[in-house]
Amino acid sequence: MRRIPVIQLGVGNVGQSLIEQVAASRVRHADLFDLRLDHVALVDSDGAIVNPKGFSDDSLSNIAQAKAGGSQLNELSNGHVQCDPAAIVDVAGADEAIVIDVTASQETIPALLESLGRGYRVVTANKLPLTESYALFQTLTSSRQLRFETTVGAGLPVLSTLQSLVDVDDRVQRIQGSLSGTLGFICSQLDAGKRFSEAVREAEHRGYTEPDPREDLAGSDVARKALIMARMLDNPAEFEDVEVQSLYPREMDDLTINEFLAEVDALDEEYDELANEARASGKRLRYISEVVDGHCRVCLAAVDPDNRLAHLQGSDSMVVFETGHYRDNPLVISGPGAGPTVTAAGVLRDIVGLAL
Template sequence: MSEPRRIPIIVFGVGNVGRAFVSQLTQTRRTLAQRYGVDLQPVALGDSSGMMFDPAGLSAEALASVIEAKNSRRKIGTLPGALAGIAPREFVDHAAAQGVPHAIVVDITAIDGMDVPLRRALEVGYSVVMANKRPLAGPWEQARIFFESTRSGYEATVGAGLPVISTLRYLVDTGDEVHRIEGALSGTLGFLCSRLEDGEPFSTAVLAAKAKGYTEPDPRDDLSGMDVARKALILARLAGWPLEPDQIRVDPLYPAEMASLSVDEFMTQLPRLDSDFAAYMGALVGVPRYLAEINPSGGVVALRMVGERTAAQLRGTLNQVSFFTSRYAEHSLSVLGPGAGVEVTASAVLQDCLLRAQHNV
């Protein structure tokens, strides 16, 4: 049997999802090489402080030392042999100059500005895989290459491990016409809405979500609706509608004057919102859910009141995305399931790497 093709993997971001990705890759690498003839070999792992890099492939010891450092909250840039302080854009050029061929660059950070190194990666002939939504959700001119290139994957950005992106891609690729997309795209806001439905005050529901680790460190990142708006924009663009970010109207769950508070001040002032939410819910019929509605001319992400049957399908952190198309006209095509979680998100990233390795490299 011939040797498997070596596919170098460069990982930006070794946080919760990044560590799970490295662990899943380590566990499955040999089986995938035997089954598909491609050896996904980590050559670089990086965080905000630098990169651990070996163009010939990181040894098991080097991988373990990075994971151990990140588990104990130490920075990669402090480890012996690491490239301290190198920025992602600079690193892509460095890897190409070192002769690393046909790599897959994986973005598992949560930062702005990664579109620049990822575009550079495509320019030097690499493939890119994203769990980070931001490179896909900026101005269309900066993001379009990731939607147009066949060397780009981003399954984990919507619905975490659920096959949302691949389902929409299959509809579009086979010539179906998508008319609109609806969904509950945030596990965090789903959890919050279920608590509100059970009669809990808004502030204690937010505190419970934070305590369970469902929210970002600053819960306003979820409560602003921006995370859902980014997902809505990604779905719109993949559906073939090149919308700009301001064409997705976002309904935040807190007033504008609370945007400038510190996280602690915001959390302290949350109970101020309880009576408003109670009055809002008392005045309307139905059950609250934070939903996205997207069509070719724009989208809205907002708190809606839905019927009990719909609400029952969307309890807790479940996500649901429904595609209304020419072929799925009478009944939409829906994907439903847990839309968050470190392991399921990491597995979507790994599956994207495998697809890129098989088809693009």
């Protein structure tokens, strides 16, 4: 049996689901690939827990449950306060390992670099390391020892499809997508005649938004996704080069979350007008991301009814690739583009892909 030590940075929603899925697929991995993925270290924002011999499935399940219940790893027996991910990569030391970044932190960057430098392979669901400088993106991705499928469209095979188009030199002329479940939901609510403030509050109430909904409404998360795709097309773009439309005025940045939710009605008139105009001409409002000739733009747009993005419902995501080979009839990928279970499944696919 080939044993691959796994070092997991982040034990939040995605990280907990990943732990379950690794255990659940253990027999299949053994039967099909003679492979055992063996967690040797887990790290959260306050500490870590390390076992170079590998945690049993029972221990992993207890760790995931403790995290789901709000504990920190350093509070568990054998947990410790060392939480510098790069040092943990060192402590866990092994000849061959896979390091997984399911945090939402830039602090993991040294650990990712250290891991790749050691010849480890890396899987990340975390967009932040890939959307720092273009030079860092190249350093992280050029060896192809780092996979990052779930950074765009969660478990949907968006980036593996894009990579396969690039690899066969099918010229990608345009990528258009709707890549935020939260903004997709809000746009669908506007289509259905709801006011902007109602849609935002409903999305917040259902837990679709970040704790501060402005993080979604600012468009920067979608901008990072567009930037990753542009960079995969060898465009040396920086985050500042992405044209981003925020769905609220920057003056509202100074408000607390509750103040923002109380005052968001002030934006209703503007969005009523946009929604009415779109409806009158049979169009649909969508928060789109577009990559054309290396230029990235993310914005609210009224799309024609024959545009595939017009058919999106609720919080689903969609990406439309127009390429040399898929010109008149573009290549379309759509489905649930968020959620811990599908994201963890996508991370596991990346891990298995690297392990084989």
